[in-house]
Amino acid sequence: MDAQYDPSHELYWSKKWKEDHVFHSEIDENKPRFSMVIPPPNVTGSLHIGHALDLSLQDAVVRYKKMNGFNVCWVPGTDHAGIATQNVVERSLLKEGIKRQDIGREAFLDKVWEWKDKYGNKILDQITRLGCGVDWERLRFTMDPVCARAVRHAFKELFDQGLIYKGHYMINWCPRCGTAISDLEVTYEEEDAHLWYIRYPFEDQKGFIVVATTRPETMLGDTAIAVNPNDEHYQSVIGKFVLVPLIGRRIPVVADESVDPDFGTGAVKVTPAHDPTDFAVGQRHDLEVIQVIGLDGRMTDAAGKYAGLDRFDAREAVVNDLEKQDYLEKIEPYRHAVGHCQRCNTVVEPMISDQWFVKLTAMAPEAKRVVEDGEIQIVPDRWVKVYQDWMDNIRDWCISRQIWWGHRIPVYTCQECGYVFASEEEHVDTCPKCGGPVKQEEDVLDTWFSSSLWPFEVFGWPEQTADLKYYFPTTLLITGYDILFFWVARMVFMSTTLNKQVPFKQVFLHGLVLDEHGQKMSKSKGNTVDPMDMIDEYSADALRYALISGMSLGGQDVNFSESRIEHGKNLTNKIWNSARYVLNVVADKDLSKEPEQLSSVDRYILSRLEETKNVVVQCFDSYDFGAALREIESFYWADYCDWYIEMSKVEPTYGTYWTLRHVLEESLKMLHPFLPFITQEVWSRIGFDSYLVNETWPAPRKDFVDSVAVERLSVVKDAIRGIRNLRAELNVKPSQRIRVLLQGDLDSWSEFIPYIKFLARVEEVSQTASAVENAYSVVVGTDVFYVPLQGIVDIEKEKSRLLKQKSDLENRISVYDKRLQNNDFLNKAPKEVVEKQKEERQALEESLSQLVKRLSELGG
RNA sequence: GGGCGGUUAGCUCAGUGGUAGAGCGCUUGCCUUACAAGCAAGAGGCCAGAGGUUCGAAACCUCUACCGCCCA
Structure with a gap:
């Protein structure tokens, strides 16, 4: 064996574990069962430091459980990551000058599969390299046929129960990704911005009403002004009409409870097509919806002369024109939270469109109950409250995505009779009602939809396979708290609804990996750490x-x-x-x-x-x-x-x-x-x-x-440390052996003398009945080790050493005294605590008296 | 605005009511035949602040300050 450890054999062992199927699990009714699914990483991705923590933990648990006799099954796999993967492939095609629309859906999907087959194993290799004991024979990909089948089955089931519906609502739209995204995929960032105060003249040109807005470009789509019905300032204007500056549209002033009288002037513009609150106001007051920003983030024809401009350029242009035409009252600096696409950081546009939703509002009570009743245990339990709060404020989940890579929504519309139905079949050509041709929905599902089925789809669900019956519900889930809502909660929704069972019995939520100063790692900060570099x-x-x-x-x-x-x-x-x-x-x-x-x-x-x-x-x-x-x-x-x-x-x-x-x-x-x-x-x-x-x-x-042995050794260590300390303080060369005389019961030390000699570099330990002249000393309990040194012993140095020890001891004893002289302590503290304190004080006292004795011998 | 964390050695952090621990860094001495990627000895803390509970608080409770995160 080499004198330095060379970790290069890690490659050998990780390969062996895999080749020998060390972590493969089969059904075994004679063993306790432990099952867990990996949080499937993005197939386009590579291992980041957060994965490394998550996987290291899971692997530790897997090995621990296995060594404790459990039949352990840890299912590995990857996630098809719809938008991210599509982006990657689109970018590589674009290098050849090809847009996905040029080659069409099928050809594009072939390209994605090609890409996946070529690069999708990277992260799996990295998992192997980290040493993870996953059951490779159960490897799954969320686009595997069995998972696709599960998705269709789940969708149909929920659709038929009315828990999935299509609706015309306001959703979050990412103009860059070109798709709707869910509420969770929007991250809000505080930004320094402005409040523009804009004058809306009354239609009779007698005065105007001023409204404040952070988004002046949306005024092109304004269809009302709203004020709070209880706001005295505006009582007289409710019901009147104003003209939208620049375009002259005649819009009413309406009264709506949602308006905050303290914001801006207390009057707000209402753009039902581009703001969630305004959308609600619009519905309550039956306002017209005018979409002035298109799906590409550019102004639509409805924006008149601004049509075609990017939304942010349009903002500048509008402000410019307002100013020129004297509609701008003032501009104030304003700090507010702006929604960004979690994936590409583009500012999200609230947009009204037809999308598919999962009715989480109906599913939340059960998801809440299973945690409340302890059917699922969340660790650490402070997350329970976070989970429950989220459930209390749940909103339906927008699951349709306007991309191609993913599970296509299995809903068909008959071109003859108009019948709309969901199907579990892979391909449907004809209407089950009238036999007419059908057309499938174009959109695909949010990747998290398939992820939410992960803990049971990997075992063959919806087939009631033997594996499913044996391994499901899984025993434990380990993941970061950052995906509590994204993934953990959604698995609970799906499993409690579809299986009437929890997906896992326990969830352990670990923290995130930050840099050494507790900062979030990010590419822009340049403080990211690549785990593979670290491994290398x-x-x-x-x-x-x-x-x-x-x-x-x-x-x-x-x-x-x-x-x-x-x-x-x-x-x-x-x-x-x-x-x-x-x-x-x-x-x-x-x-x-x-x-x-x-x-x-x-x-x-x-x-x-x-x-x-x-x-x-x-x-x-x-x-x-x-x-x-x-x-x-x-x-x-x-x-x-x-x-x-x-x-x-x-x-x-x-x-x-x-x-x-x-x-x-x-x-x-x-x-x-x-x-x-x-x-x-x-x-x-x-x-x-x-x-x-x-x-x-x-x-x-x-x-x-053997607590006696542990206690004895603690004293022996004290003696050795004492002598070593003395040597160090007196600059005794390590090579120099010293003689030691023990004043105390040599017999009780005899077993340990050889160790003291070896570890404190002592030549000989002999006994002395009385104090030794011209020697340094080490007090251990009631015993004293004397160390006579050749040459002159510096009495003053020895005295100051001992005096320092003495005052340390006295300080400690005084704390005990204070406590032991306190009647409240003696009466109220548990007896054994009082006893222990007395014993500890006694031991200190004995050492102290030895020190004092020693000092007096030295004439101090 | 609501909620959740955190504040302990120079740095990063453990800490289970009974006068504080680790790693790194620092000082000193050692290549003591397992290990210099090491060994030994040390220095370094009014445990964020203020109240409270308790015989006793770094720990439990309340408030404040600051840092961070989540949600709206």
Whole structure:
């Protein structure tokens, strides 16, 4: 084994796991079941750091559950990402000067499939590289025939139940993507903008009414002015008519409750075609709807002389003309939230059009109930409230997209009789009623529609397959809180409606990965981290370490830093070298039998191992993965490597060798969910030809719990640290061995003297009945170690050392005294706490009296 | 406007009512034959502020300030 750990074998193991179907699951009624579906990543995408965290966590759980005897099934797959994928292919076609319309729908879709077949495996390879133990034989793509079938079935089912409908409503339109998008796909950003105050003259030309707007270009589509019915200023104008500046359209002043009297002048313009609130006002007052902005973001013919202008150019032009013609009262700076397309950041245009909707308003109560009743447990539970609030304010979901790549809406209209129906069949040519020709809807479904069926469609739904019955509902879902609404909630809607069952029993929502200063990563900030670069530079284990060790129980965001991943790399090197040492030492030993004799030091590390096992299991069971990892790491590095391995070098016995090896093996098992590669590699170096993930999780060994040994060792460590500290302070060369005299019960120390000699570089420890002249001293409890040094002992230095220790002790004791002299404390605190405090004070007091004695010997 | 997080060492963060921990960074000394990707020893904190509950608060409650996120 090399002195430095080389992670290049990671490639070997990830390939082996896949080739040997290590993570393949089959139905097995004799084992407890654990099933989970991967949040399917975008097939056009590559792994980003957020995926890496999400996948590392899932993999850790999968390995942990598998080692605990579960029949684990983790289903992998990718998402067809309608708009994103279409964009990518459109862009590449455009390089050849081809528009998708030029080649038509079918040819275009062929191109997309070609593209997918060529590049769509990238992210799957990356998942493999990260070490993920997914069931590759169950790999799914959301456009697979089985998923397409599921989508059609789900659609028809919901359509027939009246839970999907087509409607003429205001939706969010992205002019760049050329499609409707859902409310969730709009992100609002605060922007510095303006409020333009525009004069609308009354039709009799006697005065005008001033309205404030952030969007002057939409005035071309104004069909009313609205004021609040209770606004005294405007009582007299309600019912009157004004003329829209620049175009002269005659529009009424209406009274509507929705108008905020405190906004602007208290009077607002109403453009039903281009604003959701105005749309509602328009419906209430039966106003005309004039669309002045087209689907391409340019002004329509209805905009008169502005027709053809981009909406933002039109804004400038309109403002310009208003100013010229003296319709502009004033301009104020104004900060407000502007909706952008989540995908391309284009400013979203509210637009009225015919779209398909899922009636979430009808489905929300059940989705709410299953969480309320605990049928689904959301962890951390603070998300429950967020989820419930969202359900309380739910709006129907616009699912139609004006693109080609995706699941085409399975609704047909008979060209003869006009019958409209949804079908589950892949192709429908004739009307089931009259046999006439039918025409299918052109639009495709929101990608999230198929994603919402993911946890059951991957098991063959709607067929009631054996897999579906066995693996569904899934046990756990792990994903980031950022897709709670996008995905998690929608799966609940779909499953509770279509299956009358929850899609998963538990959801763990983790935080997002931020940069090292807690900033969101973004390309424009230039602070993104490519996980594959990190893997290349540091190893997948190190990356997994950096991500998971940064997690805390509350599901906080994880700050990613290179220093953390570097530490992960150091940890793997530490594991490597400690294993290298141990394996070398035990190489020729037959350690098959458990030893009959164990030293205190052996019992100490075995007992600490038991404590660690307990904590780690508790952490896993409470989804505290970061703490689990930190706990094992600290046990392995601080207890096992820094103390036990070092101590094992002193007069090793069979028990020592056995313990060295035992703790190594058990530690490897506990580390395996987090660092699968190095642990597997070392496991094989031990000589095992098994996969570590198929080994059994370390079982508790109550007989190894030995608090006395742990307590003894803590004192021994204090002695060693004390002597080391003394050496360091006095600049004693590491190579120089020193003599030590113990004032105290040598017998009680005898077992540990060899360790003290080795670790504190002590030549000899002998006993002394009384204080030693000309020596430094280390007080450990009631005992004193004297260290006479050749040459002159600096009495003043020794005194000041001891005085500092004395005042530290006195300070600590005074805190205890304050507490123990307080009658309220003595009466009200639990007895065992009082006892413990007394004991602790007593121990400090004993050390103090030794110090005082020592100081008086020095004449201080 | 409504809601949710956060504020602890220079930086990034853990912390379960009983006078605070880690990693990185810093100082000092060590290539001590597992590991310099390491070892040892150290320095460094009125736990954001103010009230309250409690025998006792970094932790529980209330308010304030600031930072961040989500929703409208």
